[in-house]
Amino acid sequence: MKFTKADSLIYQEIKKEFGKEKADLLHFNRGFTYVALDDKEIAGFVSAKLQKLPYIVNNVFESFIDVIEVKEKYRRKGIAKKLLDFAEKESKESGVYQIRAWSSEDKKEAIVMWQKLGFCLHPQEIISIITKKPVKGYFITKIL
Secondary structure (H helix, E strand, O other): OEEEEOOHHHHHHHHHHHOHHHHOOOOOOOEEEEEEEEOOEEEEEEEEEEEEOOOOOOOOEEEEEEEEEEOHHHOOOOHHHHHHHHHHHHHHHOOOOEEEEEEEOOOHHHHHHHHHOOOEEEEEEEEOOOOOOEEEEEEEEEEO
């Protein structure tokens, strides 16, 4: 398995294999994307945007993971962990305070993974921008 930082050329491949919705969550300029490749097949990827924390916190930034995806046949092989290791390393090098994500409660495997990897779980109900209905889940955070 090869892990590499991706540029915008990967967009079309991810769109074809994982769908437009996930491809539209990729970040390259104000963030980063890493991919796991098995030969030439995309096994998984993670993408995060760098953003300033709002309100009274001055000059404090975070990496917000908009998408992490591993194909089902590659799951439970440490690929997501390795992708998150790269995301954490890049985030630390960028000087951000924390790395954060969101996961709905129906993604039980993902919730367990986040917990095992040392992320804090913050229960939260959000309103889906697609369905306009409440979705229960967790914000996931790790201070770097």
